[in-house]
Amino acid sequence: MANDGPVEHGYPHLETVRAAVTALYRRLSPDTVRTFATSVAPVDVAFGDADDLHPGAQRVARELVRHFRLPDTRFVVGFRAMDHAANVELAAGPEYFVELNDRFRTHRRDIGAALAHEVAHVYLHRLDLSFPGVRDNEILTDTVTTYLGAGWLLLDAYREDAGSSQKLGYLTPEEFGYVLAKRSLVFAEDPAPWFTSPQAYTAYVEGRALALRDGRQPPLTAAGRSGRLRYARDRRRAQSGRPVPAPAGAPYAFAPRPSPDGGQLRVSFPCPTCHQRIGVPVRGRVRARCGLCRTVLECDT
Numbered sequence: 001m002a003n004d005g006p007v008e009h010g011y012p013h014l015e016t017v018r019a020a021v022t023a024l025y026r027r028l029s030p031d032t033v034r035t036f037a038t039s040v041a042p043v044d045v046a047f048g049d050a051d052d053l054h055p056g057a058q059r060v061a062r063e064l065v066r067h068f069r070l071p072d073t074r075f076v077v078g079f080r081a082m083d084h085a086a087n088v089e090l091a092a093g094p095e096y097f098v099e100l101n102d103r104f105r106t107h108r109r110d111i112g113a114a115l116a117h118e119v120a121h122v123y124l125h126r127l128d129l130s131f132p133g134v135r136d137n138e139i140l141t142d143t144v145t146t147y148l149g150a151g152w153l154l155l156d157a158y159r160e161d162a163g164s165s166q167k168l169g170y171l172t173p174e175e176f177g178y179v180l181a182k183r184s185l186v187f188a189e190d191p192a193p194w195f196t197s198p199q200a201y202t203a204y205v206e207g208r209a210l211a212l213r214d215g216r217q218p219p220l221t222a223a224g225r226s227g228r229l230r231y232a233r234d235r236r237r238a239q240s241g242r243p244v245p246a247p248a249g250a251p252y253a254f255a256p257r258p259s260p261d262g263g264q265l266r267v268s269f270p271c272p273t274c275h276q277r278i279g280v281p282v283r284g285r286v287r288a289r290c291g292l293c294r295t296v297l298e299c300d301t
Contacts, residue, residue: 008172009173010174013139013171017175020143020144021147024143025293030294037187038189039152040067042194046112049108053079058075061115061119062075064112064150067119067149073094073096073122074096075118076095076096077099078097078100079101079105080099080102084101086114088118090121098118100115107166113154113157116150117141120144123148138169142176149183155173155180156197157197158203159200173199174207177200177203177204177205177208181210181211182214185273214270214272217272218269219300231252235265253269267279272297285298285300285301287299
């Protein structure tokens with residue numbers, strides 16, 4: 001938790017974030033991911049300064065448990081002085097003890113954000129889905145929290161001005177915006193009206209721009225002119241039999257398909273939805289279907 005300290009910006013964890021989205025689709029299946037098409041509603045996790053602290057925290061925790069479809073799960077919420085925003089004891093359940101930073105006694109509107117991350121920890125624990133290492137596992141948790149409809153709370157808790165700052169979670173504000181935009185593109189859900197923090201909205205807009213660029217990379221037909229020209233140049237080089245160096249910023253790669261007659265040139269690229277790599281033959285207009293998330297993609301190979 002950045003509390004009046006420096007806030008990291010940009011996309012330093014982007015590859016891990018993308019790997020987390022892929023891992024989520026692999027573990028849940030596209031059908032299960034689509035059951036999270038509706039995000040946590042602001043009214044369901046609203047917490048006013050006049051609300052009783054402990055009953056209010058328990059109410060918000062119950063709503064998040066319901067959102068993550070954790071049957072027969074109870075959260076007992078307490079508060080204590082600590083460096084982190086929150087901590088949960090990952091026991092066998094069904095009762096879990098979660099501690100929130102004492103800061104939230106007076107910053108009650110952000111209790112939902114802190115609890116969302118901890119409930120997602122329990123959800124991933126139940127799924128037996130994790131990444132090696134504390135850092136990557138926390139990035140996985142932030143990504144899953146956001147992609148499944150509760151992480152907009154974490155982004156909205158980001159506030160920064162000349163004299164103070166607050167940010168929850170391990171992702172940067174722009175990375176939260178990126179994952180949130182990825183979700184919005186899949187479910188046609190606009191989270192913009194929910195933001196109370198102007199800085200959070202700005203981070204969302206920046207992250208959305210990067211998410212949109214994922215869907216405009218060659219060989220997708222939505223690629224821009226410069227990308228198509230670069231792709232055509234690299235394709236000619238690959239068809240001539242010369243090795244194609246990995247172009248800076250280009251996600252595609254060419255390779256011959258092994259076969260008795262010498263093979264047909266193929267191109268692989270990441271799915272803009274789940275980032276699983278897709279391989280298709282180089283033969284002009286092709287419609288490809290991602291085998292993981294089932295997204296249908298229009299390509300010009």
